[in-house]
Amino acid sequence: MLRATLKGMASRKARLVLTSLAVVLGTMFVAAAMILTATMEKSVSGVIADAFTGVDAVVTAAEDPAAAQGNTPSATLIPADVLETVRGVDGVESADGDVSGQVNAIGDDGKLVGTFAPTIGFNWNEQSTGFNEIREGRGPEADDEVIVSTLFVTESGLDIGDTVTAYSYTADRADYEIVGVFGLSGDRDSLAGETQMGFTTTTAQHLLAQGENAYMTIYVEGDASTDAIADAIGSDYRVQTGEEASEEAAQGFAAVADIMGYIFLGFGLVAVFVSVFLIINTFTIIVAQRQRELALLRAIGAGRNQVVGSVLAEAAVIGVIASILGLGLGVLLGWGLSQLVSSSVMGGLAVRLEVPPTALWALAVGIGVTVLSAIVPAVKASGVPPVAAMREAVNPPKPLRGITIAGLAVTAVGGVLVALGLTDNLGDLGLSGFLSGVGIAFVGITLLTPILSRPLVAFLGAVMSWSFSGRLGKLNAGRNPRRTAITASALMIAVALVTGIATLVSSFKQTTEELTDSNLESDLIVMGQQGANIPTFAPETLAEIKALPDVAAVGDLYGEFFGAQVDGESTPLFASEDLPTSLDIFSGTVAEGSVDDLADDGLVVNESAAEDRGVALGDTVPVTFADGTTVQLTVAAILDDALLTDGWWVAPAQIEHFTVPKPMQAYIQVADGADVDAVQEEVDTILADEPEVDVTNNAQFVEQQTAQLDTLLASVQILLALAIIIAIIGVVNTLVLSVLERTRELGLLRAIGMTRGQARRMITVESVIICLFGAVLGIAVGIGLGWTVQQALEEEGLTSFALPWSYIVGYLVAAVVVGLLAAIAPAARAAKLNVLNAIAYE
Amino acid sequence: MPLANPPAPQITRTRSAVTASNVWRAYGSGEAQVVALRDVSVQFASGAFTAIMGPSGSGKSTLMHCLAGLDTTDRGTVHIGDTALTGLGDKALTKLRRDKIGFIFQQFNLLPTLTAEENILLPASIAGVKADPEWVARIIATLDLSERLTHKPTELSGGQQQRVACARALATRPEVVFADEPTGNLDTRSSGEVLRFLRRSVDDFGQTIVMVTHDPGAAAYADRVVFLADGQIVEDLHRPTADSVIDTMRGFENRVPLAGEAR
Numbered sequence A: 001m002l003r004a005t006l007k008g009m010a011s012r013k014a015r016l017v018l019t020s021l022a023v024v025l026g027t028m029f030v031a032a033a034m035i036l037t038a039t040m041e042k043s044v045s046g047v048i049a050d051a052f053t054g055v056d057a058v059v060t061a062a063e064d065p066a067a068a069q070g071n072t073p074s075a076t077l078i079p080a081d082v083l084e085t086v087r088g089v090d091g092v093e094s095a096d097g098d099v100s101g102q103v104n105a106i107g108d109d110g111k112l113v114g115t116f117a118p119t120i121g122f123n124w125n126e127q128s129t130g131f132n133e134i135r136e137g138r139g140p141e142a143d144d145e146v147i148v149s150t151l152f153v154t155e156s157g158l159d160i161g162d163t164v165t166a167y168s169y170t171a172d173r174a175d176y177e178i179v180g181v182f183g184l185s186g187d188r189d190s191l192a193g194e195t196q197m198g199f200t201t202t203t204a205q206h207l208l209a210q211g212e213n214a215y216m217t218i219y220v221e222g223d224a225s226t227d228a229i230a231d232a233i234g235s236d237y238r239v240q241t242g243e244e245a246s247e248e249a250a251q252g253f254a255a256v257a258d259i260m261g262y263i264f265l266g267f268g269l270v271a272v273f274v275s276v277f278l279i280i281n282t283f284t285i286i287v288a289q290r291q292r293e294l295a296l297l298r299a300i301g302a303g304r305n306q307v308v309g310s311v312l313a314e315a316a317v318i319g320v321i322a323s324i325l326g327l328g329l330g331v332l333l334g335w336g337l338s339q340l341v342s343s344s345v346m347g348g349l350a351v352r353l354e355v356p357p358t359a360l361w362a363l364a365v366g367i368g369v370t371v372l373s374a375i376v377p378a379v380k381a382s383g384v385p386p387v388a389a390m391r392e393a394v395n396p397p398k399p400l401r402g403i404t405i406a407g408l409a410v411t412a413v414g415g416v417l418v419a420l421g422l423t424d425n426l427g428d429l430g431l432s433g434f435l436s437g438v439g440i441a442f443v444g445i446t447l448l449t450p451i452l453s454r455p456l457v458a459f460l461g462a463v464m465s466w467s468f469s470g471r472l473g474k475l476n477a478g479r480n481p482r483r484t485a486i487t488a489s490a491l492m493i494a495v496a497l498v499t500g501i502a503t504l505v506s507s508f509k510q511t512t513e514e515l516t517d518s519n520l521e522s523d524l525i526v527m528g529q530q531g532a533n534i535p536t537f538a539p540e541t542l543a544e545i546k547a548l549p550d551v552a553a554v555g556d557l558y559g560e561f562f563g564a565q566v567d568g569e570s571t572p573l574f575a576s577e578d579l580p581t582s583l584d585i586f587s588g589t590v591a592e593g594s595v596d597d598l599a600d601d602g603l604v605v606n607e608s609a610a611e612d613r614g615v616a617l618g619d620t621v622p623v624t625f626a627d628g629t630t631v632q633l634t635v636a637a638i639l640d641d642a643l644l645t646d647g648w649w650v651a652p653a654q655i656e657h658f659t660v661p662k663p664m665q666a667y668i669q670v671a672d673g674a675d676v677d678a679v680q681e682e683v684d685t686i687l688a689d690e691p692e693v694d695v696t697n698n699a700q701f702v703e704q705q706t707a708q709l710d711t712l713l714a715s716v717q718i719l720l721a722l723a724i725i726i727a728i729i730g731v732v733n734t735l736v737l738s739v740l741e742r743t744r745e746l747g748l749l750r751a752i753g754m755t756r757g758q759a760r761r762m763i764t765v766e767s768v769i770i771c772l773f774g775a776v777l778g779i780a781v782g783i784g785l786g787w788t789v790q791q792a793l794e795e796e797g798l799t800s801f802a803l804p805w806s807y808i809v810g811y812l813v814a815a816v817v818v819g820l821l822a823a824i825a826p827a828a829r830a831a832k833l834n835v836l837n838a839i840a841y842e
Numbered sequence B: 001m002p003l004a005n006p007p008a009p010q011i012t013r014t015r016s017a018v019t020a021s022n023v024w025r026a027y028g029s030g031e032a033q034v035v036a037l038r039d040v041s042v043q044f045a046s047g048a049f050t051a052i053m054g055p056s057g058s059g060k061s062t063l064m065h066c067l068a069g070l071d072t073t074d075r076g077t078v079h080i081g082d083t084a085l086t087g088l089g090d091k092a093l094t095k096l097r098r099d100k101i102g103f104i105f106q107q108f109n110l111l112p113t114l115t116a117e118e119n120i121l122l123p124a125s126i127a128g129v130k131a132d133p134e135w136v137a138r139i140i141a142t143l144d145l146s147e148r149l150t151h152k153p154t155e156l157s158g159g160q161q162q163r164v165a166c167a168r169a170l171a172t173r174p175e176v177v178f179a180d181e182p183t184g185n186l187d188t189r190s191s192g193e194v195l196r197f198l199r200r201s202v203d204d205f206g207q208t209i210v211m212v213t214h215d216p217g218a219a220a221y222a223d224r225v226v227f228l229a230d231g232q233i234v235e236d237l238h239r240p241t242a243d244s245v246i247d248t249m250r251g252f253e254n255r256v257p258l259a260g261e262a263r
Ligand SMILES: Nc1ncnc2c1ncn2[C@@H]1O[C@H](COP(=O)(O)OP(=O)(O)O)[C@@H](O)[C@H]1O
Pocket: B027, B028, B034, B035, B036, B054, B055, B056, B057, B058, B059, B060, B061, B062, B063
């Protein structure tokens, strides 16, 4: 029996290839995801380990390690005398103090260098040169010199010999001469997209350590034990070995790779999920085609089990070959993706390929899925009666009742899970509940596709029935609802996912737009791109704007986000130079008390926040600022809850205690009859010397707010692209097999006068209908999905629901294109058909 | 089993609907070459019903395919009416088949997705023209298919299916209808119905029909029987009867087992 199976397979090479493709793709993506994660992890830890080569111990302040990185102005410091103590410990060969943290540098366009990833300033010393390689020039020797990273050169437009202006939260602008350019070892520009500036230790301390002679980290070389160092410097500091510190640092970076890995694993699982349909479909068709052969086997005495075995054996052989192939291609893809991730988000990290043992799971998935998917068709095959060998194969359409009922039930289960997941009823399991709900709902909807295909295919077909070959194509598409539905499902699932996400994004956009329209009474907005730091501008600039003749009113906003405390609890604080005007512009209203002539010790808060803390009008509350000052403030007004004014407001007199005592945003009301564009230009001129902020009108503001979402949305389309590949294969698969199956019909049609062009058109229409069906269904399901999530997030502020029309139209167009592409080969095959062979009786 | 003799035809035609001159057709090459037709010349008169007979493998289907523009000839020429098929491209041949030729095959004559009526109108639909409704109605009535028009092929018996195929072949009033063993799969009664219709379409409508058959009884419906053996025409019998056909077959080829051929 096995011999017969293998011989049969060899004689059906084309079919074998087509079936295998689906399995290959699924396995490939699962394997690639695993390899990507492992490879990135290894590459990152490799790089970090490189950076720590020769570092035997690392000393940091005992506090939170994130603070020790110097990302906040309040980083805990290690005084210089501790460094001396460490140097004196027995066995310490050398010890270097490291100062690093975020700095701001102004590029040649007058704006900040690197808005999305920070600019890191540090003290350039012996230690730095181990990992950093000077490409040009030299390190800084004077306090007004700086060496910058290669990526800094690219991003800033400045180069060796130029002067760069830099400053930090705590240090004012100063000019530095670029005396050198360095890269990272392994020919890289950066570790994770950051730009870097190396200063002398004194300058670094001026910029990042409030001028204190202190460090954030001490790197030690030598064979002194960590205990010995710890004993010498006391318990205020944490001492780790080089490896420990390296691992800790690697973990932070590996998280990025993990996220990418999960995304691709998701893609892989979608691919596998979709492949299941393709495999079921292919085997069903194979079984239908082999009906006579199987019947003959039964007639000459093969048992039912042997027939099942024969089909499953074929599946297993395909599964093994395809999975091995998929694993191999997955390694390649994983490597390629790692390169891509490395160059696009990890600053050209050197990729060290790692194939984890878990990648073998991809093999198991591939083989398992193939064999499991073949079970239904195999059992069906065993039901072929021996007499079928003597008769012409007639495949009466099977009733869809059972599959439809099952589909409804499964969809309902998925829907309930989605609802539960979104409404917090599952607690911590909410996200997994939601995701598995979506998965289950997809299975359910897939089961429903055959019944849905009838009206939808009829409708879509009607649009394309203007030619007779188009009409025949439509009839063929509607001929086997199950097959059409399963084929379309690949596209359906992908389009549903991307439509769902696009719907959420467009809803978010609309919400932002409406929010701006109804809550913001200003015409122009001055603010910076939200990067790693909070963009601000000078108070003098604000005054200049206010003084413009065509400006009627300006609302301004100061903020403190670094550890200010209200009554002992960490709370962000806000302030405005002119709170009544700002409230007007932000559509805020006073419920109790008054904000006019706010006293220096006045405090303003919205109703629900006041209620949360049990604070009432007239209460006195202690407020501690990050600089350590504590003041007793009295609640002077309670605000109605409003989207833009909720929070704690202090009087302008307190601004001096803010970490960054500069305005973050200004909202400008233009005088009646004045030209908004002209005022925008005037403000723009005033802002020429403000690197961190820009002026935008309301439309540009919405644009900016949602720009990042657009990027996200664009990257999600990769999923669609992937599914399109699988969908094309699926449709090609189905069409080729259908063309084979309908050889006699095609022969007849060609004999009685159908031209090659007409035959091609017939197949093409069938293909386009299948794809459009998948897209239409996917769009509907995606909108439903987006709507459900939007409803669930209404409370959180996602108040509007909007359809992503341009994307929807795009997906429909894509479906047509996919249909046309997928039809090329099968249509050519149909057109080239040898009429004589096709109508031959034997 | 011979069928009842048809009425004697009157052969008064002169114009020929289909002409083959010195047609050669071989398949394969070298050792394995099979010469299916060797120097066949034959004319089929317009408005006549001609049967082609001969043992299995004698080249009947090949001849029909060459005449119908489904297969190409190696040497020699074929004309349908005044049109020479030799040298025509696929497009022209397709158009010729669509407009000038009707086909009835042994099986798989109908598209399962279309109703009987749509199948009948198929060639017209493919051509994008409207079939003459009166003519189609007349054929349908003659074939007694009025009740079956909305049925799908799977809902029709084999005989009904072949009758739909006959209607389809005649619906566009082709210059010639080629039928390759149209009754090969039918029982005696259904065969009779189909053959009587073909006979009538020649007598009443002046249709030209060329039919390949194994069955002497079926051949007896024709005006003339052309016998093929080894790719050559070996006998040309006019006004055949079942008995004369059988006699002729016995006469020129002993090795042909009589009953064995008829399915
Ligand atoms: N496509 C082909 N390839 C090779 N040989 C063929 C082909 N078609 C027909 N033949 C051969 O040509 C001869 C005539 O075949 P055919 O016309 O089908 O005979 P008939 O219809 O009289 O049974 C046979 O020997 C057959 O094997």
